Amino acid sequence: MAIFICGMCGHIEFGTAPDTCPVCMSPREKYAQNDRVFIESEEKSKEAAIKHIPSVTISKECKLIPELSCVDIIVRIGKALHPMEAAHFIRFIDCYVDDVYVSRVTLTPAVYAGACFHLKTKGTTVKIVENCTLHGYWQMEGQI
Ligand SMILES: [Fe+2]
Missing domain, CATH: 2.20.28 (Rubrerythrin, domain 2)
Structure with a gap:
């Protein structure tokens, strides 16, 4: 695509x-x-995948908004958690449902490399795109 x-x-x-x-x-x-933007990131730093590929947990029991049908997309950057330091951090995490953008969380070194999206949009697939100040763009896609 x-x-x-x-x-x-x-x-x-x-x-x-x-x-x-x-x-x-x-x-x-x-x-x-x-x-080729995602392929370029992988090619530039092959060992970086473990700290950059978003890992996603999907929860259909939202504790923040239990009165509505909310799907939580809980994102952590890296199986090995990505560092958040002034010289090297995750700038943002963007969320898409069926390849349509729905929301961004902007990060600074003051927080851990993660985010939670409370979806009210119904769809089939969720895609997470993150951008690292040193290692570029990484993504993952899963079923909702
Ligand atoms: Fe990085």
Whole structure:
């Protein structure tokens, strides 16, 4: 699938570039196509996968919003937890349902490399994309 990256905020769109970036509102012209962006990260640092591939737990029993049908997408970056230091950290974690962007969590070195998305969107697949300041883009996809 074609991969388009926003040159302003780093957001990725799958399939086609949007008219307006859903994260930073930049126009389509700021997007550049790079279908190999995830492959490039893997090729650059093969040993980095264990600290970068998102690991996802899906919970259908939400403790934050129990009164509504909420699906929790609980994300941790790396089977071996990714470091969060000034010179090397996870900048953001983006969540997609059926390849449509739904939400971003922006991180700083003050927090651990993880996030939780409380989905109200119904769908079949969830995709998580993360960006590391040193090691680029990594993703995972699973069934909801
Ligand atoms: Fe990293």
